[in-house]
Each structure stands twice: as structure tokens, then as C-alpha cells.
Amino acid sequence: MRGIGFYFFVFGALCVTAGMGWGIEMAISGDHRLAGAHAHLNLVGWVTMGLFGIYYTLTPRAAASGLAKIHLALAVAGVVVMVPGIAIAIQGGTEALAAAGSMLTAASMLVFLYTLFRNGLGQPA
Numbered sequence: 001m002r003g004i005g006f007y008f009f010v011f012g013a014l015c016v017t018a019g020m021g022w023g024i025e026m027a028i029s030g031d032h033r034l035a036g037a038h039a040h041l042n043l044v045g046w047v048t049m050g051l052f053g054i055y056y057t058l059t060p061r062a063a064a065s066g067l068a069k070i071h072l073a074l075a076v077a078g079v080v081v082m083v084p085g086i087a088i089a090i091q092g093g094t095e096a097l098a099a100a101g102s103m104l105t106a107a108s109m110l111v112f113l114y115t116l117f118r119n120g121l122g123q124p125a
């Protein structure tokens with residue numbers, strides 16, 4: 001069984017692959033209206049997930065905790081709900097999905113803050 005850090009990285013790599021495709025499509029079409037959604041897919045989906053993945057790889061005690069799986073679920077759900085939500089909001093539609101996704105994303109960061117203070121960073125001496 002692979003560690004939780006691996007799953008953060010898999011999701012992050014999927015996000016940035018999709019985000020780059022989206023960026024290329026924006027560049028080719030010259031339509032940059034959804035740049036805000038693209039930016040969040042790449043920065044929350046790839047950069048943030050990658051940082052979480054590095055943290056859990058460096059900190060096995062945190063990775064072994066059940067809370068790490070809850071963290072992963074909240075973080076993935078946040079991106080999956082928030083990014084389409086931002087795209088819908090930019091196009092004049094409802095802001096409800098963007099709001100719900102941002103709450104999930106913020107909740108995942110609160111779980112991470114708790115994890116960080118509980119387990120520290122790296123292997124215990």
C-alpha cells in the first residue's frame with residue numbers, strides 16, 4: 001500500500017496536467033476569462049497538494065494517522081467543487097459551488113494546521 005503522500009501527489013499531478021491543458025486552450029483561443037479558475041486548479045490543486053504530499057512523506061507519524069485520510073478527502077473535494085464553481089461564477093452563474101468548495105478547502109487547511117502542531121515536521125529525534 002502506498003503512503004498518503006503518494007495520493008496527494010497523484011491528485012496534484014492530475015490537476016496540473018488538466019490545468020496546463022486548460023492554459024494551452026486559453027492561450028490558443030485568446031479567451032482568458034477563466035484564468036482565475038485555471039489559476040486555482042494549478043495553485044490549490046497542484047502546488048498546495050504537492051506541499052501536503054512532501055509534508056506527509058517527511059512526517060511518517062502524521063501520514064499514519066486516520067486524520068490524514070480525512071485531510072486528503074477534504075482537500076480533493078475542495079478542489080473538485082471549487083474550481084468548476086469559480087468558472088461558473090466568472091460566467092455569471094451561481095456562486096454557491098465556489099463558496100462550498102472554498103469552505104471545504106479552508107477546512108482541509110485547518111485539519112493540516114492541527115496535524116502540523118500535533119505531529120511537527122519530519123521524524124522525531
Ligand code: HEM
Nearest residue numbers: 016019020021023024026027032035036038039042043047
Ligand atoms: C502549460 C502550462 C500553462 C499555460 C499554457 C498557462 C496559460 C495561462 C494563460 C493563457 C493565462 C491567462 C493570462 C492572462 O489573462 O493574463 C494564465 C493565467 C494564470 N496562470 Fe497559467 N498556464 C499554465 C500553467 C500554470 C501553472 C502550472 C500555474 C501555477 C502553478 C499557473 C498559474 C496561473 C496564474 C496564477 C494565472 C493568473 C490568473 C489571473 O490573473 O486571474 N499556470 N495561464
